[in-house]
Amino acid sequence: MKRTFQQLVATVLVVGVPAFSQPNRLTEVERDEGFVLLFDGESLDGWDGDPNLWSVRDGSIVGSSDSHAVDTNTFLIHQKSFDDFVLRLEVRLRNGNSGIQFRSKHVPGPGWVVHGYQADLSDAGDRSAWGNFYEEKGRGRSLMATPDEGWRRAKDVVLHRQWNRYEIRAEGDRLRLTLNGKVTFEGTDDRARAGIIAIQLHAGPAMQVECRRIRIKPL
Numbered sequence: 001m002k003r004t005f006q007q008l009v010a011t012v013l014v015v016g017v018p019a020f021s022q023p024n025r026l027t028e029v030e031r032d033e034g035f036v037l038l039f040d041g042e043s044l045d046g047w048d049g050d051p052n053l054w055s056v057r058d059g060s061i062v063g064s065s066d067s068h069a070v071d072t073n074t075f076l077i078h079q080k081s082f083d084d085f086v087l088r089l090e091v092r093l094r095n096g097n098s099g100i101q102f103r104s105k106h107v108p109g110p111g112w113v114v115h116g117y118q119a120d121l122s123d124a125g126d127r128s129a130w131g132n133f134y135e136e137k138g139r140g141r142s143l144m145a146t147p148d149e150g151w152r153r154a155k156d157v158v159l160h161r162q163w164n165r166y167e168i169r170a171e172g173d174r175l176r177l178t179l180n181g182k183v184t185f186e187g188t189d190d191r192a193r194a195g196i197i198a199i200q201l202h203a204g205p206a207m208q209v210e211c212r213r214i215r216i217k218p219l
Helices: 005-014 028-033 149-154
Strands: 054-057 060-064 074-082 085-095 097-106 114-122 133-136 164-171 174-179 182-188 195-201 208-218
Touching: 028 208, 060 195, 074 097, 085 097, 085 114, 097 133, 097 164, 114 164, 114 195, 149 182, 195 208
Parallel strands: none
Antiparallel strands: 054 060, 060 208, 074 195, 085 164, 085 208, 097 114, 097 195, 114 133, 164 174, 174 182
């Protein structure tokens, strides 16, 4: 039996799934749980970074060095500090190396330089970094059991060049990274108990990263 487009849309709405996604809105469950949006889907209000590198496109934050070479790691920095929280976002990497900073610090001086904890993501074949826990301008990968602990767990669930769901949980000295529903790192560290959230654009060859549905639940 043939069905019209209108009938298909009506069927989707009846079963409770929106016909068209609203990537930067909270679900009713998320609102009840106490999540708030850090990105409105339309502007970079509340964020600070090099305007030559960061923009909003189709409801996503886009970091791209296609037109402006980057000779040192640079970041789009959220202007508010957080201590204990659950952070969720969707991220898509076209190529290269990026990461989500948390409980980090903005280094004084020119540029948008950050150091601190990072939920890593990069596409480099067997040496990719999706799921790794990293400390930018600090101890690197040394807090993991092996330098590729997170990637070993993430490699079977990562969706290359597609949207991936990252969750970062920081509570006291306990830290946990979850990628597409799979825990890739869980450990403890007391070096940082609060700090900023930021998105990395890595130095080197031209690259692009996108983020959307950035929401946080303070604990």
